[in-house]
Amino acid sequence: MPLSPTELDRYRRQMQLPGFGEAAQLQLKNTTALVTGVGGLGGTAALYLAVAGVGKLILVRGGDLIRDDLNRQVLMTDDWVGKPRVYKAQQTLAALNPDIEIEAVCEYVSADNIDELVQAADIALDCAFDFKERDLLNGACVRHGKPMVEAAMNSMEAYLTTIIPGQTPCLTCLYPEKPNWDRWGFGVLGAVSGTLACLAALEAIKLITGLGDPLLGQLLTMDLARAEFTKLRTFHDHDCPVCGGISHHPKKTANRQLATAAP
Template sequence: MFNLTPTELERYRRQIMLPGFGEESQQRLKAARVLVTGVGGLGGTAALYLAVAGIGKLILVRGGELRLDDMNRQILMTHNWVGKPRVFQAMETLRAINPDVEIEAICEYVTSENVDRLVQSVDIALDCAHNFAERDRLNAACVRWKKPMVEAAMNNMEAYLTTIVPGQTPCLSCIFPEKPEWNRRGFGVIGAVSGTLACLTALEAIKLLTGIGQPLLSQLLTMDLNQLEFAKRRPYHDPNCPVCGRVSQESERSAPKQKNPRANALTFTK
């Protein structure tokens, strides 16, 4: 486990005070390597809250330049960065906020060529990409390498969130076997909506990494933020899913009974 410096003990003192959290959970966060795809109003805000929580390393992945119409929700950006690669500005902002966190910025979209390398290098992935092609690639790679993934998406004033653990929960292909039509510039967005979802996304990652609380395992949280209506749904776990079916069957045969109160927490090696 990674030791905490005096500066880190003071910086994170208020969350270390939480019942059931303590220095052990903070050490788990320091040991964690997290991939964030998208790095927009959703991914960028989630990355911010992971950085201030003390994640050890964040890998930010997003191609393309910052647009002016991104600026109503891009809290890591400044106006003078419009027209430049957003992922590098995100890295600079996060480093300025918390210099104890290692940040790596990759100005690429998630592709079949880079996805396995990205997923293998981390402990958990946050899926905040702007299209289902990238989301499907990340989902398949996370299943392939048995890495958990927090899946979050929004459309207008609606959003959904779930945590995917390969072999244990439905994967994205189970939940959405047929992909909805989704034009990333075809719907309106209020920054506070993406920010609300982003905070919950970061919290899911923290819960899974530390074992505190109860992550959304095999549950899909749906949100209608127009009416402030929240619901938990049980998505179908397809035993014959072409992406996760084999992994789920193998895990079911070999899974031991867990009684550890931190059984949901991930473990790390140096």
């Protein structure tokens, strides 16, 4: 389906980017993105996917909004405290961009729902707060051949990479031993989660449209207290229990179209 006159007007400035244009905008429109953990990180990433024109967003997050979420969860408002946050995220994004479809799933990622969620999407953004959900999403993306943008933070540090089954190491290759993770055990500054979220959304947009070079086989680490950024090469464990049996092709160009990255 071609872009409508309203969409052409809405996305005119980004379509002026060299190498982007109407073709890239159509790729965004024809993409379904799954965002898990729609909080300070996932909610902000979803915001920038929405205003960029990703055609459908599937937002997944259980639980109700609490007041200390409000220093970083920019889709929320104070009058929503005590209500399911994912529905407020859906409402806010629909008001920002009525031209896209937004599905809200008021559940946490689980073994019972993850395969259905991943199969319904073209790309996933992992913004969950614990490794249990992250590992479930990683495993499902590997099983179904879907690319995944992996974003995580801890205090003033942040981490970002893009995982493509059969081309890059998976999350279990990166973290075979899971660190102890207490969601209440570290402070969170909204500008830190927002910085990482913007970069995660950009990774997804790059992968979908072919704009620039995504972080394939690279882990971007950020010490935002010192504004220090480092790229590390990631290692594929051929004995990885999740992706070890998949043939890897590190030289394959996967970001020209999402369709080539996610068969």
